[in-house]
Amino acid sequence: MLEVTGLRVAYGGIQAVRGITFHVNQGEMVALIGANGAGKTSTLKALARLLNAAGGSVRYCGKEISRLEPHQLISEGIALVPEGRGVFPRMSIVENLLMGAYSRHDKDGIAADSAHVFSLFPRLKERSQQLAGTLSGGEQQMLAIGRALMSRPKLLLLDEPSMGLAPLMVQKIFEVIRTVADEGMTVLLVEQNAKLALEVSQRGYVMESGEITLTDEAAKLLANPKVREAYLGE
């Protein structure tokens, strides 16, 4: 579904992503793990067109998307849940969800989907008129994911959904991510929390200093001594 070949991202002279190649198949959940500064966020931003890639190609459903405008991606079916959540702080939960559905015009479908989001995250339903800026970090993450789902994406890009959250909240969020994936969503999950990410994914890529150094089935990566030593703290 997504085929990335030789993708490069540079900030001024500094290469943050050095020609990485990976793919995500339809219906699959794939983890992209790596330490701080490995280039994971830069990769996702380039995919979502928030950054211009310095080179390489990104094909999605057979179509080259590396020249699209950022606002066009959502109608292709790609939604990014950005690092740090990026909810609109001065809008209510409902308005944030409506923004997620901005590219759609089917009123009934939108209403159905926001009901679905509320069933995934009952916490959000209780506070539907509360301003997003006043939500806890975990609630904001729920909202960011819910908002992305509102566009009915085919491919969901998640950037560190566990960041800064208490273990219980992380668990809840990952349960929902798993549920969404089980419903057939294709997911590319970027995480520093390698164990968690690999446990819910089918395959994984390990990124170090802008390059992909290892790839395998998630279970095998979890068992890999190098991965265990570098990312699982053993």
Place this chain on the structure above:
Amino acid sequence: MDIFIQQIINGLVLGSIYALVALGYTMVYGIMGLINFAHGEVVMIGAMVALMVIKLLVNSGLPVFIIILIALAAAVAVCMAVGYSIERIAYRPLRRAPKLAPLITAIGVSIILQNLAMLVWGRNYHAFPPILPTSEHDIFGATITSLQVAIVLIAALMMTGLIILIHRTRLGRAMRATSENPPIAQLMGVNINQIISFTFVIGSALAAVAGLMVSANYSIAHYYMGFMLGLKAFTAAVLGGIGNIAGAVLGGILLGLIESLGAGYIGDLTGGFLGSHYQDIFAFFVLIGVLIFRPSGLIGEKVSERA
């Protein structure tokens, strides 16, 4: 007592006009963090175009109401086109430039528009043809003209419309999203170039209406009128909290009241040393005071924590 009431009325009229213009400053600032100093010139162009149309039609035999409507439509159309072009030609290429570049450009655009207006309409003052009804109404021992009533009502109507647009519609949501976080708004599918253009166009339409109001209220228009008006409306926007829609309305009305009351009493206060033609100084006292004591404005938040 009646001078007090009278100055309150005058202040509300003036304040309504400031508020309409201040909205243009504040919307553009809210969306892209830019102070569009050329906005006062858009008001001037609106006033000039409206006045020219009225002069042209004054002997046409059309009813006054229709003449005003045509003049307004022409002014709004021209101002929308001017506002759109300003953004497209002058600001868009500087979207990623350091903040100072668009600011200086704004001043440049302002000078260019003033000079173009001087070439087109000359240096002379243009008198507003006396076609408007001059009926006066007494309230609480003061008088208010039909024109003043119309100005306040139309301004209130337009501001209500704008607030509904921004807070109750899909387009308004996209504007607020763009204002809060442009890259994330793009992820949602918002074409922020369109939103920015739209913001300029709406602000310019309000400016056109304000332009007609000022020239009708003072019975005069000239190529230089946008300068002081722009500065005052900018002051009003800062007073309310720049970037904040309700703040612009509040700041505009307050500034109008401060100016009117100030002008009404300045003679008494200074023992006749300063006359009411010193009206303009109040805006600048207000601006300086706000910048020193409450830079975020009356109901503004701290200038946005933007990524």
